[in-house]
Amino acid sequence: MLLLFEAILCMRHLFKRRNRVEVLRQMFTGGIKSLAVITVVASFTGMILALQTGIEMRRFGQEVYIGAAVMVSMLREMGPFMTGLILAASVGSSIAAQMGTMVVSEEIAALELMSINPVRFLVMPRLVAMAIMTPFLSFYSCIMGVVGGGIVGMTQLNVPWSAYIDNATRFADNKDLFVGMLKAFLFGIIIVIIACHQGFATTQGAVGVGNATRRTVILSFLTILIVGYMITRFFYV
Amino acid sequence: MIKLENVTKILGERRILDGVNLEVRRGETLFVVGPSGTGKSVTLKHMIRLMTPDEGRVVVDGEVVSEAAGKDLERIRDKFGVLFQGGALLEWLNVAENVALPLREKTKLSEDEIDAKVMEKLTMVGLEKDMVKYPSEISGGMRKRVGLARAIVMDPQIILYDEPTSGLDPVSSRMIDRLIDHLKNELGVTSVVVTHDLHSALSIGTRIAMLTGGKIVELATPGDFVKSQVDEVQQFLESQFITVRGEWEKKGL
Numbered sequence: 001m002l003l004l005f006e007a008i009l010c011m012r013h014l015f016k017r018r019n020r021v022e023v024l025r026q027m028f029t030g031g032i033k034s035l036a037v038i039t040v041v042a043s044f045t046g047m048i049l050a051l052q053t054g055i056e057m058r059r060f061g062q063e064v065y066i067g068a069a070v071m072v073s074m075l076r077e078m079g080p081f082m083t084g085l086i087l088a089a090s091v092g093s094s095i096a097a098q099m100g101t102m103v104v105s106e107e108i109a110a111l112e113l114m115s116i117n118p119v120r121f122l123v124m125p126r127l128v129a130m131a132i133m134t135p136f137l138s139f140y141s142c143i144m145g146v147v148g149g150g151i152v153g154m155t156q157l158n159v160p161w162s163a164y165i166d167n168a169t170r171f172a173d174n175k176d177l178f179v180g181m182l183k184a185f186l187f188g189i190i191i192v193i194i195a196c197h198q199g200f201a202t203t204q205g206a207v208g209v210g211n212a213t214r215r216t217v218i219l220s221f222l223t224i225l226i227v228g229y230m231i232t233r234f235f236y237v
Numbered sequence: 238m239i240k241l242e243n244v245t246k247i248l249g250e251r252r253i254l255d256g257v258n259l260e261v262r263r264g265e266t267l268f269v270v271g272p273s274g275t276g277k278s279v280t281l282k283h284m285i286r287l288m289t290p291d292e293g294r295v296v297v298d299g300e301v302v303s304e305a306a307g308k309d310l311e312r313i314r315d316k317f318g319v320l321f322q323g324g325a326l327l328e329w330l331n332v333a334e335n336v337a338l339p340l341r342e343k344t345k346l347s348e349d350e351i352d353a354k355v356m357e358k359l360t361m362v363g364l365e366k367d368m369v370k371y372p373s374e375i376s377g378g379m380r381k382r383v384g385l386a387r388a389i390v391m392d393p394q395i396i397l398y399d400e401p402t403s404g405l406d407p408v409s410s411r412m413i414d415r416l417i418d419h420l421k422n423e424l425g426v427t428s429v430v431v432t433h434d435l436h437s438a439l440s441i442g443t444r445i446a447m448l449t450g451g452k453i454v455e456l457a458t459p460g461d462f463v464k465s466q467v468d469e470v471q472q473f474l475e476s477q478f479i480t481v482r483g484e485w486e487k488k489g490l
């Protein structure tokens with residue numbers, strides 16, 4: 001938590017060009033490289049959602065409502081949630097491992113000695129990058145999910161593409177989009193802060209780095225679940 | 238210039254430093270020797286407050302480092318250049334960028350001035366041809382020399398070296414020795430060198446301290462050090478006896 005405030009304080013350094021370049025680099029390593037796995041996971045989630053709800057609804061002849069079902073659940077819950085989990089497991093763990101290794105090999109000590117604040121130099125760019133990238137990736141995963149659902153609709157449930165999209169857009173509103181983006185934004189922050197915190201707290205060489213990585217993934221998963229639930233409760237109950 | 242007063246440090250269960258008293262004089266090259274794991278690196282870390290003593294205190298130029306914080310600590314640390322045992326280079330920056338890092342972050346020099354300075358320091362350590370390589374592409378000895386170039390790039394008054402020559406070939410080792418000596422003679426730099434390399438210690442040290450069992454058991458000029466009657470020093474010398482004794486007796490020490 002303290003780390004978060006310090007990192008936010010360090011954001012004033014964003015005015016320097018070099019720091020912005022670093023943010024862009026982190027956006028690439030953290031975000032763009034996760035696109036492939038997010039594409040696969042999101043489209044399959046959409047397909048599963050469509051199939052499950054479609055089978056039920058077919059009994060009432062209401063298959064077309066899979067559009068709304070997929071769209072709303074992807075936007076509100078599944079999109080940010082799955083993006084969060086994927087990023088925690090990939091980006092979060094790699095940040096923790098990197099920070100941990102830097103502690104072990106005295107690189108952090110060397111930075112401190114040069115009076116280079118590790119929070120400004122390492123945490124802040126990652127935080128900004130992920131706070132921006134996670135909502136984008138989450139939105140992208142929603143699109144992929146909806147496309148996946150649509151494909152299942154066309155091929156398995158005889159729901160025409162246009163009817164599916166029409167149904168999907170009719171039932172989703174801006175609030176769903178907003179809540180989803182807010183979740184993703186918070187998940188991005190949670191992942192970076194937990195990963196850096198665990199990484200910096202590393203002791204005892206390679207074993208310590210392993211522990212920091214494991215704790216990062218577990219803690220991020222739990223926090224994402226809990227925060228996700230709280231936000232849903234706050235906005236929809 | 239640097240004074241450790243009764244410094245005690247407990248790490249885990251062990252009392253690593255047990256009342257260390259040591260004074261480093263301005264302009265000298267003090268060597269610290271001792272068996273592996275006795276706390277030589279820990280001693281260095283106390284001088285720059287990467288570790289804080291459990292008892293006792295550390296004073297640099299009349300300022301108590303072990304209690305300094307914020308801007309004061311920053312100012313004290315700015316006097317130091319430190320070569321870490323493993324080099325402590327940032328993996329995603331190449332050799333030249335690593336050396337340039339303190340200049341880029343802390344000074345307002347132009348890119349041209351920075352390049353010139355980086356080139357100068359890398360030439361001093363003999364790595365001017367490897368500027369664009371990444372730390373993962375160079376050997377341990379080379380990493381150490383890059384670390385050294387980074388340590389001296391801000392022209393510090395005090396340089397701490399943690400095993401500058403271990404893992405280096407003899408020719409490079411002697412080059413590092415000459416560099417340390419050059420910095421002392423030309424620029425009046427104060428150095429503290431942790432090493433297992435008795436050859437360096439005897440040839441360029443002004444004094445040698447032996448740390449063992451958490452205490453300084455001997456502190457003497459090279460000439461007196463080889464004649465020391467302290468058991469641990471005797472053992473340490475004996476382990477490197479053949480070369481050392483022969484050579485140093487010939488020089489009439």
Ligand SMILES: Nc1ncnc2c1ncn2[C@@H]1O[C@H](COP(=O)(O)OP(=O)(O)OP(=O)(O)O)[C@@H](O)[C@H]1O
Binds near residue numbers: 249272273276279
């Ligand atoms: N951060 C730490 N936490 C716990 N124990 C530590 C820590 N740092 C060092 N130690 C312990 O302190 C002892 C001294 O370590 P130090 O690195 O100073 O040894 P050294 O004299 O430099 O040895 P070497 O010649 O091998 O570098 C070791 O036994 C080490 O296990």
Ligand SMILES: [Mg+2]
Binds near residue numbers: 277278279322399
């Ligand atoms: Mg050591």
